[in-house]
Amino acid sequence: MLFFYLIILFLTMFKATVNKSFTKKIDLSDLKELELNHISNSKLQLRYQSKNYELEIVESNFNAKTYQIKINGNNYNVNLADELAIKIGKMGFEKNNSKKLNSIIAPMPGLILNINVKEGQKVKNGDVLLVLEAMKMENSITAPKDGIIKLISAKKGTTVEKGQHLIELS
Amino acid sequence: MKKILIANRGEIAIRVMKTAKKMGIKTVAVYSDADKNAPHTKFADEAVYIGESPSNKSYLLGNKIIEVAKKLNADAIHPGYGFLSENADFAKEVENNNLIFIGPKSSSIAIMGNKLAAKDAVKNYNIPMVPGEDSAIKSPEKATEIAKKIGFPILIKAAAGGGGKGMRVVYKESEILEQLKRAISEATSAFGDGSVFIEKYIESPRHIEIQILADSFGNTVHLFERECSVQRRHQKVIEEAPSSILTPELRKRMGEDASKVAKSCNYLGAGTVEFLVDKNLNYYFLEMNTRLQVEHPVTEFITGIDLVEEQINIAQGKAISFHQNDLKIKGHAIELRVYAEDSFQNFMPSMGTLTTYKLPVGNNVRVDNGFEEGMEIPIYYDPMLSKLITYGKTRNEAIQTMLTAIKNYQINGIKTTLPFGKFVFEHKAFISGNFNTHFVKNYFTEDIIQKIIEEESTIASIVAIKLFLKEQKTLKIAKIN
Numbered sequence: 001m002l003f004f005y006l007i008i009l010f011l012t013m014f015k016a017t018v019n020k021s022f023t024k025k026i027d028l029s030d031l032k033e034l035e036l037n038h039i040s041n042s043k044l045q046l047r048y049q050s051k052n053y054e055l056e057i058v059e060s061n062f063n064a065k066t067y068q069i070k071i072n073g074n075n076y077n078v079n080l081a082d083e084l085a086i087k088i089g090k091m092g093f094e095k096n097n098s099k100k101l102n103s104i105i106a107p108m109p110g111l112i113l114n115i116n117v118k119e120g121q122k123v124k125n126g127d128v129l130l131v132l133e134a135m136k137m138e139n140s141i142t143a144p145k146d147g148i149i150k151l152i153s154a155k156k157g158t159t160v161e162k163g164q165h166l167i168e169l170s
Numbered sequence: 171m172k173k174i175l176i177a178n179r180g181e182i183a184i185r186v187m188k189t190a191k192k193m194g195i196k197t198v199a200v201y202s203d204a205d206k207n208a209p210h211t212k213f214a215d216e217a218v219y220i221g222e223s224p225s226n227k228s229y230l231l232g233n234k235i236i237e238v239a240k241k242l243n244a245d246a247i248h249p250g251y252g253f254l255s256e257n258a259d260f261a262k263e264v265e266n267n268n269l270i271f272i273g274p275k276s277s278s279i280a281i282m283g284n285k286l287a288a289k290d291a292v293k294n295y296n297i298p299m300v301p302g303e304d305s306a307i308k309s310p311e312k313a314t315e316i317a318k319k320i321g322f323p324i325l326i327k328a329a330a331g332g333g334g335k336g337m338r339v340v341y342k343e344s345e346i347l348e349q350l351k352r353a354i355s356e357a358t359s360a361f362g363d364g365s366v367f368i369e370k371y372i373e374s375p376r377h378i379e380i381q382i383l384a385d386s387f388g389n390t391v392h393l394f395e396r397e398c399s400v401q402r403r404h405q406k407v408i409e410e411a412p413s414s415i416l417t418p419e420l421r422k423r424m425g426e427d428a429s430k431v432a433k434s435c436n437y438l439g440a441g442t443v444e445f446l447v448d449k450n451l452n453y454y455f456l457e458m459n460t461r462l463q464v465e466h467p468v469t470e471f472i473t474g475i476d477l478v479e480e481q482i483n484i485a486q487g488k489a490i491s492f493h494q495n496d497l498k499i500k501g502h503a504i505e506l507r508v509y510a511e512d513s514f515q516n517f518m519p520s521m522g523t524l525t526t527y528k529l530p531v532g533n534n535v536r537v538d539n540g541f542e543e544g545m546e547i548p549i550y551y552d553p554m555l556s557k558l559i560t561y562g563k564t565r566n567e568a569i570q571t572m573l574t575a576i577k578n579y580q581i582n583g584i585k586t587t588l589p590f591g592k593f594v595f596e597h598k599a600f601i602s603g604n605f606n607t608h609f610v611k612n613y614f615t616e617d618i619i620q621k622i623i624e625e626e627s628t629i630a631s632i633v634a635i636k637l638f639l640k641e642q643k644t645l646k647i648a649k650i651n
Contacts, residue, residue: 016631022624024631028639036636046633053629058582062641067634073576073589074514074623076630080638108519109549113355134519134549138356162521 017079102150104141104167106160110134115156117167121149129167130154143169171195171246171270171486175239176214178250179229180540181556182462183210186248189478198242200235202228204548209540216242223550229253232260236267246270246485248478252552255461256283272485274460278435282458285329286367288435292455295430300446300454302369310347316368317346323371326350328357328364334404335360339371372454374606375446377401378413379459380428381469381477384437385484391494392425393469393477396442400594400609402517407587408594409465410504411472414565414603415451424453431458440466440481449606464507464557467536471503471561502565504572506591508579510553513590514619519553522546525583530575534561534568537579547584555586565603569595590614593622 017023037045044055058075059068065080113131117123123143132139151168154160174190175198176183187197187210199214204223211217218238221228232254239247247264249255249272261276273279282288289304303316306329317324317340326349328336336357338349350366358364381393397413398406416424428443435458442463444456466477475497480490511517527543539556547553560575562568576592599605599613 014631014635016627016634018627018630022627024628026631026635028635031632031635034632034636036633036640044633046629048629048632054577055629055633057633057637060637060641062638062645065638067630067637069630069633070582071626071629072592073581073586074626075582075585076627078630078634080631080634107515109521113359133359138352138359139518 013083015081018076102169103165104129106162106164106166108134109162111159112154112156113138115154117149119149119152123147173244174246174248175244176248177235177254179205179210181538182250184213184540185538186250186478187213189476198244200238204550209542225550232263236263239269246272248272251461251464258283270485272481274438278437279460281435282460285457288457291434292431295434297427297430297455298453300369300372303367306365307368310350313346313350313368314343320370325369325371326353326366328361328366330361330363331357337404372446372448374608375448376606378447379442379444380425382428382432382441382443383480383490384432385490386438386487387489389490390429390432391490392428393473394499396465396468399605399607401607402610407507409468411468412499439484440477465505467538467559468503468505472499472501473497501561501563502568503559503561504568505557505559507557508555509587510547510555510584511587512585513587520585521549522584526580528580530578534571535575
């Protein structure tokens, strides 16, 4: 237990991951001058680099170190890691996200109108892979990079849920 | 008229009912499975279930809706916008069943509903038109030939279209085949009619439309313009009245031309004539919308006229309640369409439940709304939640009121166009009035969006750390105690 407290007391650095995509290391000494002013229970004001921000705490979980903050109407899910966790990350335990680019997932629920590619086909960045209809609009889903179509799990004429896997690139 | 059935849903159904109630007319709502508990069903005096959630099994079932209207002894049907509002066959069926269709005659809808027929109808009235081919295009060869004649870029448009569906811009010859296929396919699935035509694509245009009213005594008046240039996916998202670029002289000329367009199809009721205005202030007739527009409230704010009341009166055979010379523009009004969309992700629809939903209130703030807290956004319909409209003595005042209203509009659970609205209303191009339909392409770029996300992510991180440290401190003190 004592060991645990020592770590907390001497923490000087945090790593914040926002919406699982944006990562920033923040030195605690940089935060000393900043003041959070509570307007109400969930509303706050912060002045940062002379700009005023009004924020809302939508969710906060101290134990999981996760916070959902709303700024200018946009939601940000923040995941905090302290120095110890950063060190563990450096030792190679961190999840690797680079593989993600290979999976094409449905950005919204909709109907697969057409699949323009076949398994084994070579595609270039920006090529139309399939057409997804949602809210009466046809949306072209394009290749995020050059590659080969490894697997097509989407079927023409079927509806898909948001986040459903459609195509695997390699 | 004692009772009106509103063949629509969401905010527009409620908006029409409000005026009907004010006039002492009873209202009937219709609804699908998805809308069982929707606010429009509760706001009406009576509400009738008409079918399953997909609109072709409920809100598009014209005969079913007419049946309900007759059973409940309604005198008239108001179609709102979208759904059956511009369906000439439906208007005709309503007339055939001895009910009043609150809108123009079916023949006017048929003419203006087909862009090629519309061009033909107005050609004797000396109204400026965009260069192009006035007949349907079937083959890519023909399209290429026309494109070469009028010059790239060209615009492929659905003859039966509207709302940007089936519309494609083509910049070079090699793109024609793919874009023509897409446009035809989109037009077929959206309108059941795959005919498309080609026009010269006017670059950097402004989209300015004129509101008109016509009664059965031959009176036609125009209620000035609405500027609708801020669009995404060819669909309007921000509108205002008046436009900051029209001179009184140009306004008068466009207003008179709009009245002529209405006369060309024997128009009756409220309608809108859309124009493109290029950077040299040349204007071209685009199309006429034969219904109440989504953005009609900005006109109501600056003229003080209730357009739905005029529609209902005209449909009952009364004359327009004022003369052209009685009208004056007073102040400035702006509208933001609040869509369930993620502005930062290419305006993709955002699904989910409204865990928090609180409307802004205040002087000069109007919200035409169709949702309430706890409701899920149905995936079957247009994802518009509401329209936020603000008014001011000056344009700047209306903008400032809008920014405050955006801040006070509390929505959690889904993403909306509110952040996009804030971006636009704070942008110097919008504030200056010098912008066109490419606002999103020119200013709301990937780089800018990334910058905003990074800045806000940094702020969110700082706040999270501050909150974490504060809680930690409290916990430690508690432990020691």
